[in-house]
Amino acid sequence: MDHKLFKRERWNRILELVNERDFLSIDEMKKLLNVSEITIRRDMKELNDRALVQKVYGGIKKIDSNPPEAQFAQRRMSHANEKALIAKLTIEFVEDGDTIFIDASSTTFEFAKVCREKRNNLHVVTSSLVTALELIKNPTNTVTLIGGIIRADNMSVIGTTAEKMVEDLNVEKAFISCRTFEPDEGTFETNPSESVIKRKMADNSNKVYLLVDSSKLFKKATFLTVPVEKINAVITDGKVDELINVLPKKVKVVHGV
Known part of the structure; x- marks a missing residue:
């Protein structure tokens, strides 16, 4: 089994247990997960x-509250391997000096x-x-953060001010993800x-460019957002044949395993 996948599954089990019990000792985790104390x-x-x-003396405890950072971190862990793969595939569409949009999603964060x-x-x-x-950690980049109301659970900026600001800007490429994607209609x-x-x-x-893991494919949500006719490429980790059969011929499908 892939080591990273094993670690991800172990983390998910630890989180399940600590949410059930509020506190987990080091000894409990060693026995339940059958790994060494160093690993724990x-x-x-x-x-x-x-x-x-x-982290507390002798083990870990459940976080009393659920701050925005924790909520976003939990979203990043969902399908983390798939998101990392998609990010590596997508970088091939970016060149030094490009001017781009990047939306507010955990998938595009991995790409960033x-x-x-x-x-x-990059601009x-x-x-x-x-x-x-993340992007300003590279001092060569110029980053414009859209202004507006902060949506805490998504660590994003929304509202009429943000919408107006985006309306007044033009770039070469947009890198977006979505809640769901129905390939004969668009993103939702x-x-x-x-x-x-x-x-x-x-x-x-x-x-x-649409970055979307296969768990979101062939599903709809409340608001149709980007019609499929606007999309140049779909970068994903699976369901490739099904996508190719439904998508317009002009839409490129990029995938990895």
């Missing part, structure tokens, strides 16, 4: 650093991390607080302002 202590540190648990490492002199407009903070969202912002990003870009 490493897991404890990484989960604590991601604000998913609180790769951009920070692999590309320079990025984003509605994501965490993406903006559940938040109306997020939907408007992503639609305007697509409208004001020369090319649109």
Whole structure:
């Protein structure tokens, strides 16, 4: 079994247990997961650093509240391997010096991390607080954070001010994700302002790249956001044959395993 996948499954089990019991000791985790104390202590540190648990004497405890950082970290862990793969595939569509939109999603955040490492002199407009903070770690980048109301659970900026700002900007490429994607219609969202912002990003870009893991494919949500006719490429991890059969011929499907 892949080591990273095993670790992800172990973390998910730890989170399930600590949510059930409120506190887990090091000895309990060693017995329940059948791993060494060194491994447990490493897991404890990484989960604590991601604000998913609180490390205490002798073990870990459930976090009393659910701050925005923890909510976003939990979303990042969902289908994490798929999102990392999609990010690596998507970087091939970015060149040094590009001017781009990046939306506020956990998938495009993984893509932003790769951009920070692999590309320079990017001009990025984003509605994501965490993406903006990630990209400015590379001092060659210029980052414009869209202004408006902060949506805490998504670490994003929404509202009429944000929508107006996006409407007045034009870029070469937009990199977006979605809540769901129905390939004969387009992308869908559940938040109306997020939907408007992503639609305007697509409208004001020369090319649109959709980053979407296979768990979101062939599903609908409340708000149709970006019609499939606006999309130039779909970057995903699976269901490739089904996508090719339904998508317009002009839409490129990029995938990995």
